[in-house]
Amino acid sequence: xxxxxxxxxxxxxxxxxxxxxxxxxxxxxxxxxxxxxxxxxxxxxxxxxxxxxxxxxxxxxxxxxxxxxxxxxxxxxxxxxxxxxxxxxxxxxxxxxxxxxxxxxxxxxxxxxxxxxxxxxxxxxxxxxxxxxxxxxxxxxxxxxxxxxxxxxxxxxxxxxxxxxxxxxxxxxxxxxxxxxxxxxxxxxxxxxxxxxxxxxxxxxxxxxxxxxxxxxxxxxxxxxxxxxxxxxxxxxxxxxxxxxxxxxxxxxxxxxxxxxxxxxxxxxxxxxxxxxxxx
Numbered sequence: 001x002x003x004x005x006x007x008x009x010x011x012x013x014x015x016x017x018x019x020x021x022x023x024x025x026x027x028x029x030x031x032x033x034x035x036x037x038x039x040x041x042x043x044x045x046x047x048x049x050x051x052x053x054x055x056x057x058x059x060x061x062x063x064x065x066x067x068x069x070x071x072x073x074x075x076x077x078x079x080x081x082x083x084x085x086x087x088x089x090x091x092x093x094x095x096x097x098x099x100x101x102x103x104x105x106x107x108x109x110x111x112x113x114x115x116x117x118x119x120x121x122x123x124x125x126x127x128x129x130x131x132x133x134x135x136x137x138x139x140x141x142x143x144x145x146x147x148x149x150x151x152x153x154x155x156x157x158x159x160x161x162x163x164x165x166x167x168x169x170x171x172x173x174x175x176x177x178x179x180x181x182x183x184x185x186x187x188x189x190x191x192x193x194x195x196x197x198x199x200x201x202x203x204x205x206x207x208x209x210x211x212x213x214x215x216x217x218x219x220x221x222x223x224x225x226x227x228x229x230x231x232x233x234x235x236x237x238x239x240x241x242x243x244x245x246x247x248x249x250x251x252x253x254x255x256x257x258x259x260x261x262x263x264x265x266x267x268x269x270x271x272x273x274x275x276x277x278x279x280x
Contacts, residue, residue, distance in 0.1 A: 004100050005033045005152070006079030010069035012040040014087035015049060017198065020257035022056060024090035027265075030097035036076050038069040067164035067172035074158050082153050088198040089149040090256050092117075093265070095194040099152050102190060110154045110185035111177070113146040114194040118277050123258035125270040126199060127277045130245040131189045136181035138239075140221040141232040143214065144174035145240075146187075149195035151177075157185060170210035171217055196256050246275050 007025050011018055018037070025035045036057045039046055050058030057076060063069040070084050081103055085091065102112060113134065118126040134146050151173075157180060164172045181187060218226070225232065240246065250272055255265035 001032060003034050003079040004031045005081045005083065005096050006036060006073075006077035007033060008036045008038065008070050008073035008077065008082070008084040009087060010038050010040070010063070010066045010073075010084070011042060011046060011087055013042045013044045013046065015042065015044045015046045016260060017087040017200065018046060019049070019260060019262050021085055021087050021090055022053075023257050023262035024092075024265075025085065025096075026055070027093070028091060028096040029094070031100045033096055034077070034079060036073045038063065038073045040069060064166055065169045067168060068166045071163050071166065074163070077155075077158075080155050082155055082158060083148075083151065085149055085195070088200050090196050090198075091149075092193055092195060093255055098190075098192060099194070102188075103152070103154065106188060108186055109188040110157055111151065111180060111187040112190065113151040113187065114190045114192045116147050116150040117193055117196045117252075117254060119196050119198055119256065119268075121198060121200060121258075123256055123266060123268055125252065125254075125268065125273050127274050128193075128248045128252065129275065129277060130191070130243075130248065132240045132243040132245050133189055134177070134181065134187040135236075136178045137225055137232060138236040139174055139178050139181075140218060140225050141229045142236060144171070144177060145236075146177065146189075147195075147197065148173045149197050150193075153180075168213060168217070170213050174214070175217060193254065196254065248273065248275070 009021060022035055025033060034057060037050060039050065039060045040063045041060060047060050050056060081099060099112060103109060113131060115130045117128055120126060129147065131146055162180060164176050168175055252270040252273060255267045258266050
């Protein structure tokens with residue numbers, strides 16, 4: 001059977017969230033999907049859960065961090081489209097079918113990304129995050145504003161030899177996207193909510209180590225980007241403004257898994273929200 005989308009999830013001692021993550025992959029309609037879970041040796045019951053769920057491709061082995069785990073998962077992926085979804089993230093209903101159809105209609109697109117929601121562990125909305133065109137010099141001068149949970153890659157990137165740089169522990173996704181864009185691969189943005197990101201309090205992208213790593217990585221940027229960092233950021237914010245990424249029509253409805261009962265998504269209605277998240 002041909003696989004449309006391969007979803008890779010790096011895992012370590014997050015079983016409760018992993019179950020929700022997997023449920024959000026498994027209930028996608030209109031698409032053939034495989035879920036590859038690369039576990040680094042969990043001690044919270046994840047290993048046993050993987051054995052009890054043969055519908056997932058579960059691999060348990062020590063790794064050298066998240067990006068090493070993802071790279072190992074890439075060697076197993078059979079899908080025409082590949083993504084990675086962390087344990088504390090979920091796809092929204094219909095997301096993968098939409099991605100499949102979009103990529104079929106736009107064969108020139110190598111990287112597709114959309115909007116996502118940030119939620120609390122109880123599922124309540126923190127903020128919405130809407131995208132705008134992806135430009136590598138914006139990323140180098142600020143941050144990767146296309147979040148990985150709402151990003152999808154055509155297989156040919158990896159067939160061409162691109163991989164995540166395992167020396168990075170927190171910002172390997174930004175480094176990967178910059179290298180892909182500078183190599184000529186084409187990215188496209190769609191105005192649709194594709195995923196949710198849960199603020200668990202242990203998200204690596206918010207850690208002090210991640211901030212330090214990002215600072216060191218930015219020092220590798222071309223000199224002109226370092227000189228023009230602030231003008232580039234103003235240009236980025238202006239582009240975000242003209243694309244309407246600061247506003248959302250409310251109320252906002254979404255459905256996600258919020259407990260160990262993964263038989264049904266819970267529907268939420270947010271009457272008000274904001275784009276603001278950690279000052280980004």
